[in-house]
Amino acid sequence: MARLSHGLLGALNLMTLLLSLPVVCAGVYFRMRAATECERALQLPVIAFGCALLLMFLLVVAVFALTVFTFVVTNRGAGGAVSGRGYQEYRLGDYSGWLQARIAEPETWRRVESCLSEARVCGGRPSDGAVGQDATEFYKRHLSPIQSGCCKPPTRCGFRYVNATFWAAPGSGLSAAAAGDADCRAWSNDMQVLCFECDACKAGVLETVKTKWKAVATVNIALLVLLVVVYTLGCCALRSNGGSRYFKDDGDADKI
Structure with a gap:
């Protein structure tokens, strides 16, 4: 179960990274190719959203790595009666x-x-x-x-x-x-x-450090869950937005 959850989290992180890079690149590309300042301004939300996804990816990787490291270095040691x-x-x-x-x-x-x-x-x-x-x-x-x-x-x-x-x-x-x-x-x-x-x-x-670090690791796990939820909502919003624009363009083409 732990391996499966780690695999799913890794896959989600990779998907978010792959998703954020094209969003950022596309936003920058269209901003540079825009003919007017208005068109350039309209690309800023796209770039900002892509950067946010990329930063969140890096944050999740950092928190995940810290959590794993904490559990690795604190998995040994205990008091003897x-x-x-x-x-x-x-x-x-x-x-x-x-x-x-x-x-x-x-x-x-x-x-x-x-x-x-x-x-x-x-x-x-x-x-x-x-x-x-x-x-x-x-x-x-x-x-x-x-x-x-x-x-x-x-x-x-x-x-x-x-x-x-x-x-x-x-x-x-x-x-x-x-x-x-x-x-x-x-x-x-x-x-x-x-x-x-x-x-x-x-x-x-x-032993005291170990106890406190494990408490921090527990908080990190809760943070990871929150970030994954935010990731999922962000990815769904991006896909939904992409689908809506596709159908809108298709409808415009029918009118023509």
Whole structure:
């Protein structure tokens, strides 16, 4: 069904393009060949209509390409459930290579990290409600992807909860697996650091971006449907206008 709809949309776009070009060319041709200014002026609506169809074709192609691209780069990645936790955790490697490459750019991540710090997504103030909670209450919280990835160490690291922004390393030290995990080593109780350098933080940002991009893609689909309807009405109007002129000319010929 998806292939059929894409094929129909492609065929409609191609038909509109092929239809708009002759309309524009014919309007320009007759305007140049017109003997009077009045005749030239009468060709302007034809040229404008053809240009509008051509621009709409380009708009549909652009929106369609953007929508397909959005679904392609956001079709991977999802949170993983953690036993006994109300939140999920995210891994950078689960997301598309294109998104990983973009978020890994030093300048891009520097800006993102600055925004996270300024927005105080990890809280730390009494009014945030996290300070003063015990571990059981905290583990039941439904954290956002960014809070889960950036504001606490990954569960696999084995850190012990003290408060929302302070986690103690195990008394016996990190396990061999945790010691070899870059995210476990990157965690800091410094409010300006936390897990902002963790891949889990980047994954949380990508999960948020993915959700918002999919919402935009949904809007794009609605826009495509609207443009297709407008296309169809425009093509029908053009065909109807062409048929009316044909029969009118035929009737004039009979009179002669």
